[in-house]
Amino acid sequence: MDKMMEKTAAYIDAHRQEMLDLWEELVMIESGSQQKAGVDKVCARLKEEMEKAGVKTRVEEMEKAGNSLIGLWGEGRPEKPLLFLGHMDTVFNEDGVTKERPFTIKDGMAYGPGVLDMKSGLIIGLYAMKALKEAGYDQRPIKFLYTGDEEPGHVNSTGTQLHLDECEGAMAALNFETGYPHDGIVVERKGSANFTVEVEGVAAHAGNSPEKGRSAILEMAHKIIELQALNDFEKGTTVNVGLITGGTVVNAVPNCCTVKVDVRYVTMDALEELRPKVEAICAKTFVDGTKTTLTWERAATPMPCSEGNMKLLEVLKATAEEIGYPGQLSAHKVGGWSDSCIVASKGIPVVDALGTKGSWNHAPNEYAEVESLFTRAKLAAAFVINLKDDIQ
Ligand SMILES: [Zn+2]
Structure with a gap:
């Protein structure tokens, strides 16, 4: 020494x-x-x-x-x-x-x-x-x-x-x-980014007129499955739907649902590759009459x-x-x-x-x-x- x-x-x-x-x-x-x-x-x-x-x-x-x-x-x-x-x-x-x-x-x-x-x-x-x-x-x-x-x-x-x-x-x-x-x-x-997805549906009485409702939770459920499918552990790109809120009461078709998502990536390019995929999922409608908004919050290198x-x-x-x-x-x-x-x-x-x-x-x-x-x-x-x- x-x-x-x-x-x-x-x-x-x-x-x-x-x-x-x-x-x-x-x-x-x-x-x-x-x-x-x-x-x-x-x-x-x-x-x-x-x-x-x-x-x-x-x-x-x-x-x-x-x-x-x-x-x-x-x-x-x-x-x-x-x-x-x-x-x-x-x-x-x-x-x-x-x-x-x-x-x-x-x-x-x-x-x-x-x-x-x-x-x-x-x-x-x-x-x-x-x-x-x-x-x-x-x-x-x-x-x-x-x-x-x-x-x-x-x-x-x-x-x-x-x-x-x-x-x-x-x-x-x-x-x-x-x-x-x-x-x-x-x-x-890894770098990390967050985004929020909000779905707006149509509320209706769950007993009297459920057919008039448009479930924001059901719409979000489809989206969650597609978002989670973006996980690529081998590449190191991960997507975690970590928070969810939705609905108002149990006997109403839910008119709102929000999720917050954490994304991790090894390079900024990997994040840029992921963005359009997230956007495509959010642009798709599974339950007619619902509306989806996507907001990217931060993206750390x-x-x-x-x-x-x-x-x-x-x-x-x-x-x-x-x-x-x-x-x-x-x-x-x-x-x-x-x-x-x-x-x-x-x-x-x-x-x-x-x-x-x-x-x-x-x-x-x-x-x-x-x-x-x-x-x-x-x-x-x-x-x-x-x-x-x-x-x-
Ligand atoms: Zn520390």
């Missing part, structure tokens, strides 16, 4: 308690995506830590969502910056959730809201950088991009545009999102498995071996969206799921393996040292 790597590892070892304390502190700040005050508190706390470490920070104020934190360490260094990505919001929006489930460590596992997704990842990024500083690393700037409403996909903020602007000129990105127990490193994420992502993974694997990382890293492809997708849309190579290892994120039994807080921070720091050439 090279000398600088040894120093970064020693720094992490010497700061275990400090990292654990900050982990507890951040988990105990309730920062659901809808709890702006809490997210802003996490943001302010990390800003303070970054500034102590010599990072130049800027807070991007958001009106209807948590603020975002941008940090630049090593401004003016000649090489292109490396992005450290993370988010400060969690999916837990109920007040008092930390009283119910406070930060706890038991048998080497940590519990609490956002313990895995991703308060720990924010700390891994911060301490990897602090370790590099301590070891005298001075090659490449590191730019932190910690956002405040990733979980809902930045629908209440300008977070997406912020990523697009701030990732300009970066050589690569590491996202300290939820890590997997099997050490899978995410090199591909995927993070395709690029050559650059795979090259980053190779460097990461070689680094893991060099430092004796306790685990076997492998390429992992997932359907879930993250901020990496925004960065990838600009052609920037990215690897994701570099946070603590654990399971059940977004669920009350979420947990993280405590030891991985340290091993992943060492891995991230050593990786930065090994990333000597532009890989694009």
Whole structure:
């Protein structure tokens, strides 16, 4: 192992308690995506830590969502910056959730809201950088991009545009999102889109004059079967009719029915191929006298498995071996969206799921393996040292 790597590892070892304390502190700040005050508190706390470490920070104020934190360490260094990505919001929006489930460590596992997704990842990024500083690393700037409403996909903020602007000129990105127990490193994420289908029918008394009615539910039932038939698991294009509402009372022919649909795809082309098929199904009428409206709501770009992502993974694997990382890293492809997708849309190579290892994120039994807080921070720091050439 090279000398600088040894120093970064020693720094992490010497700061275990400090990292654990900050982990507890951040988990105990309730920062659901809808709890702006809490997210802003996490943001302010990390800003303070970054500034102590010599990072130049800027807070991007958001009106209807948590603020975002941008940090630049090593401004003016000649090489292109490396992005450290993370988010400060969690999916837990109920007040008092930390009283119910406070930060706890038991048998080497940590519990609490956002313990895995991703308060720990924010700390891994911060301490990897602090370790590099301590070891005298001075090659490449590191730019932190910690956002405040990733979980809902930045629908209440300008977070997406912020990523697009701030990732300009970066050589690569590491996202300290939820890590997997099997050490899978995410090199591909699907894009996701939503659409709503509304059917308007004709209401009629179910006993006296059902023949006068035009059932919106029956019309929708036909459409649902055709929409679900668009699933192509092999290709990775999926269509999920996830929500349905319809009718008013049991003894009336229903005059309304609405479904909301989630679509996932590996490339934007796959989405464009799917669109006309959805439109054709919605344009068809199965029950005469009903009317259908289709509304596309949002379409987020995927993070395709690029050559650059795979090259980053190779460097990461070689680094893991060099430092004796306790685990076997492998390429992992997932359907879930993250901020990496925004960065990838600009052609920037990215690897994701570099946070603590654990399971059940977004669920009350979420947990993280405590030891991985340290091993992943060492891995991230050593990786930065090994990333000597532009890989694009
Ligand atoms: Zn997350």
